[in-house]
Amino acid sequence: MEPILTITNLTKKFGYLTAVQDLSFTINKGNVYGILGPNGSGKSTTLGIVLNVVNKTSGNFHWFDGNISTHNALKKVGAIIERPNFYPYMTAYQNLKLVCKIKEVPFEKIEEKLEIVGLLDRKDHKFRTYSLGMKQRLAIASALLNDPEILILDEPTNGLDPQGIHQIREIIKSIAANGTTILLASHLLDEVEKVCSHVVVLRKGVKLYSGRVDEMINSYGFFQLKATEQSQLLNILETNPTFGKITTENDLITAFLNEPMDASTLNKLMFEKGITLSHLVKRKESLEEQFLQLTDNK
Amino acid sequence: MLRLLNLELQKLLLNNVSKVLIFISFILPFTVLILSSIKINFFNLFTLELGELGVFNFPIIWHITTFFASQFKFFFAIVVVSMIGNEYSNKTLKQNLIDGLSKKEFILSKFYTIVFFSLLATILIGVAAFCIGMYYSSYKEASIIFRETNFLLAYFVKLVGFFSLCLLFGMLVKRSAFALAFLFVLYILEWIVFGLLVWQTNMELAEKIQNFFPLKSMYKLIDQPFQRIMMTKFPEKMDLAYDYAVHWYEIVIVLVWTAIFVILSYKLLKNRDL
Numbered sequence: 001m002e003p004i005l006t007i008t009n010l011t012k013k014f015g016y017l018t019a020v021q022d023l024s025f026t027i028n029k030g031n032v033y034g035i036l037g038p039n040g041s042g043k044s045t046t047l048g049i050v051l052n053v054v055n056k057t058s059g060n061f062h063w064f065d066g067n068i069s070t071h072n073a074l075k076k077v078g079a080i081i082e083r084p085n086f087y088p089y090m091t092a093y094q095n096l097k098l099v100c101k102i103k104e105v106p107f108e109k110i111e112e113k114l115e116i117v118g119l120l121d122r123k124d125h126k127f128r129t130y131s132l133g134m135k136q137r138l139a140i141a142s143a144l145l146n147d148p149e150i151l152i153l154d155e156p157t158n159g160l161d162p163q164g165i166h167q168i169r170e171i172i173k174s175i176a177a178n179g180t181t182i183l184l185a186s187h188l189l190d191e192v193e194k195v196c197s198h199v200v201v202l203r204k205g206v207k208l209y210s211g212r213v214d215e216m217i218n219s220y221g222f223f224q225l226k227a228t229e230q231s232q233l234l235n236i237l238e239t240n241p242t243f244g245k246i247t248t249e250n251d252l253i254t255a256f257l258n259e260p261m262d263a264s265t266l267n268k269l270m271f272e273k274g275i276t277l278s279h280l281v282k283r284k285e286s287l288e289e290q291f292l293q294l295t296d297n298k
Numbered sequence: 299m300l301r302l303l304n305l306e307l308q309k310l311l312l313n314n315v316s317k318v319l320i321f322i323s324f325i326l327p328f329t330v331l332i333l334s335s336i337k338i339n340f341f342n343l344f345t346l347e348l349g350e351l352g353v354f355n356f357p358i359i360w361h362i363t364t365f366f367a368s369q370f371k372f373f374f375a376i377v378v379v380s381m382i383g384n385e386y387s388n389k390t391l392k393q394n395l396i397d398g399l400s401k402k403e404f405i406l407s408k409f410y411t412i413v414f415f416s417l418l419a420t421i422l423i424g425v426a427a428f429c430i431g432m433y434y435s436s437y438k439e440a441s442i443i444f445r446e447t448n449f450l451l452a453y454f455v456k457l458v459g460f461f462s463l464c465l466l467f468g469m470l471v472k473r474s475a476f477a478l479a480f481l482f483v484l485y486i487l488e489w490i491v492f493g494l495l496v497w498q499t500n501m502e503l504a505e506k507i508q509n510f511f512p513l514k515s516m517y518k519l520i521d522q523p524f525q526r527i528m529m530t531k532f533p534e535k536m537d538l539a540y541d542y543a544v545h546w547y548e549i550v551i552v553l554v555w556t557a558i559f560v561i562l563s564y565k566l567l568k569n570r571d572l
Contacts, residue, residue, distance in 0.1 A: 034454040051396045075398035085393035102397045
């Protein structure tokens with residue numbers, strides 16, 4: 001696979017505080033990556049370093065094959081950091097024109113990208129008259145101007161209203177569907193779960209996990225069960241080695257699997273034992289549950 | 299280079315405040331120059347015509363116009379510090395870097411703009427002085443006209459040096475108002491150091507050292523012309539004589555300072571986390 005960004009042993013210290021510690025991971029072409037972590041876990045610092053605005057303390061990173069200077073590589077990257085930063089006294093069109101000049105791309109792209117984010121009819125309005133949602137959409141248009149190899153988004157839905165969040169997510173999804181590599185930093189897990197195939201999990205600047213979302217923790221999922229003969233059901237589950245931890249909440253029993261088993265097998269087994277289930281659901285842990293499990297364990 | 303200049307010009311010329319300030323810094327010295335060259339009649343009591351004093355004669359006109367025009371450099375200094383301050387307050391500096399501008403290119407785009415406007419100001423003043431001189435001057439031989447045009451070079455170097463200092467202060471404190479205050483502080487500081495030098499050594503040595511100070515060295519490029527005007531009026535008074543010429547070493551000192559200011563600005567930005 002073609003690497004887009006390679007980070008090796010990256011460390012950043014702010015005085016006594018270590019914001020990023022010995023971080024290594026690789027971003028490959030074509031995947032959608034999420035960087036997960038609570039606030040202050042070093043997500044933005046890491047992105048700041050690779051985007052040339054924060055100086056690293058030690059370690060290395062390189063873009064693409066490593067034969068290109070960082071600022072030239074960034075011309076092939078689209079990035080949005082926290083808040084949209086533009087010149088308030090310029091119109092949307094003028095702001096994007098300036099970005100075109102920096103990235104050395106033709107001006108024809110401007111209208112095309114404004115169309116994508118739905119701002120074409122407001123292109124001649126000054127940036128300061130925009131709402132936060134519109135500003136964020138303009139930032140996305142700006143990041144797309146050079147048809148980037150990779151799109152980096154840092155908390156793109158922060159501070160937006162539900163409608164704005166929805167709009168931004170739709171735009172991100174359609175970009176991902178086009179095959180653009182995306183790196184999305186967020187603490188909103190459902191956001192990451194919906195679009196990402198790979199994740200990097202950080203806590204206090206240390207990497208806890210990097211890899212595919214569905215392999216994040218070793219788990220075969222769990223069953224949620226209900227039956228009128230509750231004590232009998234519990235008894236069977238506890239004696240069966242297939243099941244690990246079993247919890248009961250009200251009359252809902254949750255049984256975690258130690259080895260794979262599908263729902264119909266379980267149903268058959270229960271029927272043979274003479275128990276009729278009134279509720280049977282097989283689930284995998286959500287990203288949120290996995291994430292909490294991962295960050296609690298260490 | 300043109301790309302970087304083009305970038306900065308777009309940032310400046312679309313901003314109304316800087317547009318007005320740039321306009322003032324170019325038009326004001328121009329207007330003052332024109333106004334002073336016309337005959338002013340004070341209620342038939344007396345007429346004031348500066349041309350009659352011989353101040354518009356070649357070659358002294360080069361000295362006088364560049365000296366007075368350089369007093370208006372402060373307006374453009376505001377533009378320079380605010381073009382840095384705005385980049386910080388709008389966080390567009392960060393965005394520019396993310397978009398693929400290098401830190402070096404960022405400083406260079408500011409510096410090219412400074413050079414561009416200094417050059418423009420020099421050309422404007424040069425043309426204006428030439429026109430007024432051609433109209434008023436008693437001597438119109440080419441050899442006299444083009445004598446002392448090195449004041450124009452001094453004017454250009456002085457502007458570039460001063461604005462580079464503003465650039466450094468802008469980068470240092472990130473806020474326009476504080477940067478301007480720093481200029482004032484530096485001015486006072488130079489005089490305090492000068493005072494200490496006079497006290498510790500002697501006047502002659504102190505003055506020599508003072509000529510190496512950043513602000514003083516810029517001022518020294520074009521000495522005040524009043525004494526020279528007096529000299530032309532009273533040529534017999536020998537004690538008025540002073541050295542007003544532009545010397546190559548004065549230009550070198552300011553150029554060295556300019557290089558220091560620009561390189562320091564770059565180092566500052568390079569080591570800063572945004």
